[in-house]
Amino acid sequence: MTQTVALSQGRTYLAIPGPSVMPDAVLQAMHRPSPNIYDGELIDMMPGLTRDLCRVAGTKHNVAIYIANGHGTWEAALSNVIAPGETVLAPASGRFTHGWAEMAEGIGAKVQLIDFGTSSAWDFDRIADALRADRNHQIKAVLAVHVDTSSSIRNDIPALRRLLDDLQHPALLMADCIASLGCDRFEMDGWGVDVTVAACQKGLMTPAGIGFVFFNEKAQTKRATMPRVSHYWDWQPRANPDLFYQYFNGTAPTHHLYGLRAALDLIHAEGIEQVWARHERLANAIWAACETWAEGGMLYLNVADRAFRSHAVTALRLTEGRGTALRTFTETRLGLTLGIGLGMEDYDSCFRLGHMGHINGQMVMAILGGVETGMAALDISRGKGALEAAAAVLAA
Numbered sequence: 143m144t145q146t147v148a149l150s151q152g153r154t155y156l157a158i159p160g161p162s163v164m165p166d167a168v169l170q171a172m173h174r175p176s177p178n179i180y181d182g183e184l185i186d187m188m189p190g191l192t193r194d195l196c197r198v199a200g201t202k203h204n205v206a207i208y209i210a211n212g213h214g215t216w217e218a219a220l221s222n223v224i225a226p227g228e229t230v231l232a233p234a235s236g237r238f239t240h241g242w243a244e245m246a247e248g249i250g251a252k253v254q255l256i257d258f259g260t261s262s263a264w265d266f267d268r269i270a271d272a273l274r275a276d277r278n279h280q281i282k283a284v285l286a287v288h289v290d291t292s293s294s295i296r297n298d299i300p301a302l303r304r305l306l307d308d309l310q311h312p313a314l315l316m317a318d319c320i321a322s323l324g325c326d327r328f329e330m331d332g333w334g335v336d337v338t339v340a341a342c343q344k345g346l347m348t349p350a351g352i353g354f355v356f357f358n359e360k361a362q363t364k365r366a367t368m369p370r371v372s373h374y375w376d377w378q379p380r381a382n383p384d385l386f387y388q389y390f391n392g393t394a395p396t397h398h399l400y401g402l403r404a405a406l407d408l409i410h411a412e413g414i415e416q417v418w419a420r421h422e423r424l425a426n427a428i429w430a431a432c433e434t435w436a437e438g439g440m441l442y443l444n445v446a447d448r449a450f451r452s453h454a455v456t457a458l459r460l461t462e463g464r465g466t467a468l469r470t471f472t473e474t475r476l477g478l479t480l481g482i483g484l485g486m487e488d489y490d491s492c493f494r495l496g497h498m499g500h501i502n503g504q505m506v507m508a509i510l511g512g513v514e515t516g517m518a519a520l521d522i523s524r525g526k527g528a529l530e531a532a533a534a535v536l537a538a
């Protein structure tokens with residue numbers, strides 16, 4: 143009998159949908175003493191940083207930066223444009239839309255939630271019905287999660303914009319791009335998005351801790367009608383500071399700014415179109431492997447239609463559970479951490495692969511090889527040739 147040997151020494155790998163793998167350039171940029179926060183390099187860095195952030199989001203408008211995770215930016219965005227008692231519409235394709243909707247309730251908004259479950263993209267007929275029924279425009283914003291990281295569904299934001307325009311509904315279009323910025327194509331101005339929220343620890347490859355709210359003139363006009371806005375969340379001074387400390391309403395997240403600068407340099411050196419193309423090709427390799435495994439009948443992709451799959455995260459389902467056992471095996475025996483099933487009906491029958499940000503072909507093959515090994519160890523029936531299928535996509 144073969145002896146059990148742990149094979150997890152060596153560099154471990156975090157294949158979860160955020161935080162993502164940090165590039166050495168980001169880590170090295172952060173490894174420094176505390177900088178001068180009154181003048182010099184850090185202060186001089188800010189205009190370029192905000193400009194480059196806006197480039198990644200595809201906007202010529204404004205960005206406010208917060209020392210917060212994604213949840214913080216949800217509340218920040220809402221606090222600037224939604225007054226207590228106002229209504230928001232939340233079309234949900236997974237747990238994260240519910241989370242944003244709960245945040246809206248928490249600041250006193252009325253939430254109209256349309257639940258599409260955990261495996262379906264938006265049904266525009268149902269969204270249209272809700273907007274049409276809203277004759278006197280009580281709905282002030284639509285909370286649109288671009289990629290719902292729990293289900294890995296990627297929703298069609300431009301189609302939602304067209305629908306709002308066709309129905310001449312004035313609600314703000316607010317997009318959560320926390321899992322898609324720097325991974326999936328997103329063009330804030332081109333797509334007519336009014337408010338975009340994002341955070342730094344996914345496609346932007348920086349440790350969790352800062353988040354962004356991008357907003358246009360239409361959102362700014364709504365902001366101006368608010369009876370009051372929380373002083374801390376107010377995006378106005380952050381986006382148009384007279385003094386450095388106003389960017390952050392207090393002490394700057396000094397090291398995060400250096401890390402983010404390095405990450406934006408990587409993105410711009412590669413080119414955003416190429417970044418999107420890389421994520422798409424790598425996702426295609428992952429899907430090819432998963433679709434091959436699915437032939438064994440015990441594993442399948444949560445999102446059936448490729449057109450609605452995120453290029454940054456893939457949610458998988460196991461017909462007979464054992465997701466926890468699989469993740470435990472890959473982590474303890476191989477040094478590969480997989481994402482938990484989040485917000486699904488049955489936690490143990492789902493797991494996720496994160497493939498966002500600093501990721502290349504050999505990393506994808508390592509993730510797939512780890513999952514293949516885990517399924518072999520657990521005797522999970524699967525189609526043969528998954529890694530060959532992925533290799534063929536990468537080799538093409």
Ligand SMILES: *Cc1c(COP(=O)(O)O)cnc(C)c1O
Nearest residue numbers: 211212213238289291320321341
């Ligand atoms: C990760 C994520 C969030 C939450 O971000 P935190 O930084 O964990 O608060 C919200 N929305 C989406 C789509 C996400 O992927």
